Amino acid sequence: MSNVSIVTDSTADIPKELADELGITIVPLKVHFGENEVYEDGVDLTAKQFYKRLGESDTIPTTSQPTPYQFETVYRELHEKEPDKPILSIHLSAKMSGTHQSAYLAAQNVSDDFHVTVIDSKRASYAIGIIVVELAAMAKAGAQKDDLLERLDELLQDTEVFFMVETMEYLQKNGRIGKASALLGSLLKIKPILSLTEDGEVYPFDKVRGSKKAIQHILTELSDRYGDEPVHVGISHAESAEEAKKIMAEITGRFQVRKEVITDIGPVIGAHVGPGTISISVTKSKL
Structure with a gap:
């Protein structure tokens, strides 16, 4: 059992089987084709479906970040399951998206007892995933939160x-x-x-x-x-x-x-x- 809950977002592009194996929770961003078509990244729109849709569409897709409420719901569910387990939440570069800000606001809305730490990976795609996977593997092996934060500093330098x-x-x-x-x-x-x-x-x-x-x-x-x-x-x-x-x-x-x-x-x-x-x-x- 992991000693720390690891949360990231769908832009980390971690394969589902690897995320499941390491117990990583993924919060989806959204893709919009016009005003009426909205999909959750990796939930109701796979990569294959997206590129097919992209090739067929005259509409330039846009994207949007999760709301603070979505992150807060995830943090509360994780805390309810394992109240003593801290949460490390690592996300898409704040220079590219408001996803990190949404996660940060959510962390401010929950009790200090949740022990949520929100991190700006300053990266995108599997450049986030590579960091998250390294930390999740450590957590699964029994590492404590302080150990993960120390390793995180190294990863941010070495990736x-x-x-x-x-x-x-x-x-x-x-x-x-x-x-x-x-x-x-x-x-x-x-x-x-x-x-x-x-x-x-x-x-x-x-x-x-x-x-x-x-x-x-x-x-x-x-x-x-x-x-x-x-x-x-x-x-x-x-x-x-x-x-x-x-x-x-x-x-x-x-x-x-x-x-x-x-x-x-x-x-x-x-x-x-x-x-x-x-x-x-x-x-x-x-x-």
Whole structure:
């Protein structure tokens, strides 16, 4: 039995079977196609269904965060089941969403006896998941909350993420780059390699021409950072499972991989990056 309840949100893109195995509670964000179609990420809209719907729709989907009430309901249910167990709630970068703020407000609304600690991961997709999974595995093995918070500090320092998009269209529609840059990049087949700042904002790490060069550039960067360290590697993808498998095979041949996870980029993150996106997350592992 875990000594700490771990909560995250659906943008962590943790495979359901892994979340179930580790006892991770996931609070869904929402995807909206116009005013009348609203879906809960991963609950009534899977990644596969979302990308199919995206390809058929002329409507640009939007997303919304969980309400404080949703988080408060989760915290109360967890506390009711196990009143003495503290809750660690880890969420999507506050620079990208109000999800962290909703969780924080909910934590303020419940009694101090609930012992809820809300964390801004400053990351997205499995770059959140990789941190959550490492902590949940520790909790399942019997670690106490203080141990998890100490490990969390390490993970926030040691976790790196790079991602590539198939088209700049979705980044442009979501205000990440200008229309002219998106058009020029598409014409020249430029692959922007994106990452996240220390504050959790998307920034252009580099740009190269072609996917193969982009992957090799990322792997070189990761090799420089992690060397022979044991690592936990996650590849999240938007309708690019075969490419994700090829990249993982190359990574496992070059790095000391202790745990590997391939997962779908879910509807909420997918709405902002589009199909064909590949994200590589790595952290030093103690699993």
